[in-house]
Amino acid sequence: MRRITYLIAVALSLGLLAAFLPGSYVAAAPPAATVEVAAADFEFQPQSVTINAGDTITWTNTGAAPHTATASDGSWDSGNLDPGQTFSRTFDTPGTYNYYCRYHGTPQGTGMAGTIVVQAQAQPTPAPATPTAAPAPTEPAPTQPPGVTPxxxxxxxxxxxxxxxxxxxxxxxxxxxxxxxxxxxxxxxxxxxxxxxxxxxxxxxxxxxxxxxxxxxxxxxxxxxxxxxxxxxxxxxxxxxxxxxxxxxxxxxxxAAGEAAPGQLPRTGSGDMTSLWLLGGLALALLAAGAFIRRRRTA
Ligand SMILES: [Cu+2]
Missing domain, CATH: 2.60.40 (Immunoglobulin-like)
Structure with missing residues (x-):
């Protein structure tokens, strides 16, 4: 009985020792990975990613419009990403991180938005996402009837x-x-x-x-x-x-307002007409007053 206890103690010690040996000698946690996410026009692909703590996400703008990858809680932000630009972030803490594009999505998750699920490293690699968990169906580009080019x-x-x-x-x-x-x-x-x-x-x-x-x-x-x-x-x-x-x-x-394009006649608004009438009326009144005064002097 005592011998078994001794063996268990030795085994435990060896295990502890192994845990402190360099990674090459021990089956350690999987090495940190970098996972690619496309910021396309106008969705993140894939929309939801599951990674291990310590892994890095690299977003690449694969679209024609600028995009951002911005934490819904505001804790991080890629800034503007022009087509072809990338942004990387390492996620060390397990949790669920929602993010969105500031131009085409909302922090509430509508429009261009995505989710990163960060698992604790000890957990086994997740099974690939089932088709039912796939992101919302992408709307195919509208097909144009022949002869109509938008x-x-x-x-x-x-x-x-x-x-x-x-x-x-x-x-x-x-x-x-x-x-x-x-x-x-x-x-x-x-x-x-x-x-x-x-x-x-x-x-x-x-x-x-x-x-x-x-x-x-x-x-x-x-x-x-x-x-x-x-x-x-x-x-x-x-x-x-x-x-x-x-x-x-x-x-x-x-x-600027009122700046007419070349070849266009300046507009005459109703406001301009009103002031013209007022000016005309004033001039007539002055003329009449002048005539009245002159007639009184000559009388
Ligand atoms: Cu966008």
Missing amino acids: SIQANDQPLENNTITVERVVAAQDGWIVVHLDENGRPGPVIGHTAVSAGESANVQVPLDQPPSPGTMIWPMLHIDAGSIGVYEFPGPDSPVTVDGQIVMVQITVT
């Missing part, structure tokens, strides 16, 4: 009642004209949208929630109407329309 055409212009006018839109299906603010030469946050029907539309008016100051660059962009039809859902299923991998959009500049 396009958008707009010029630099001043705001009229906080509204911009998009000269010409060709849409293969019902959708939206969405106006993005410029961010480093690419479309950033959305500042307005309006519905547009399939086919060709002229002079589409888009009201803006945040009127940009003169000199601001903006990007009118064509989006599809998917998900709930007639409800603007972006970030969400109402994704931008692409033609040959290029988003259908145009960059324009907001000019």
Whole structure:
């Protein structure tokens, strides 16, 4: 009996010793891994990743628009990632980390958002995610009927009642004209949208929630109407329309009010007419008063 106790003690000591030996001698925790996540237009792929504590996630912007990977609780942020740029972060503490794209998602997890599940290292490698746990089905790029190539055409212009006018839109299906603010030469946050029907539309008016100051660059962009039809859902299923991998959009500049485009006659507003009448009336009154005074003097 005592001999068995002794053997157990020896075995335990050896085990302890082994635990302190360099990793090459001992079957230690798996080496830290780097897991790739794509920040595509407009979703993270894969949307959910499970890693071990100590592993690193590298996000790569594989899209055409800028994106970010930003912790939903605000504890970390990649900053702006232009197409091709990467951001890496190592997750040492087990837990579930939700994140989103500041341009195309929300901290609440709608739109462009993702999750990182960090497991304690001692746990066995997780089984690959089952198909049912896969991210929400990706909406395929809308297929264009033959002969219809979506396009958008707009010029630099001043705001009229906080509204911009998009000269010409060709849409293969019902959708939206969405106006993005410029961010480093690419479309950033959305500042307005309006519905547009399939086919060709002229002079589409888009009201803006945040009127940009003169000199601001903006990007009118064509989006599809998917998900709930007639409800603007972006970030969400109402994704931008692409033609040959290029988003259908145009960059324009907001000019100062009253700054007429070359070749255009200056507008005469009702306000200008009112002041003209007032001036005319005043001149007539002065003339009449002068005539009255002169007549009184001569009398
Ligand atoms: Cu994004």
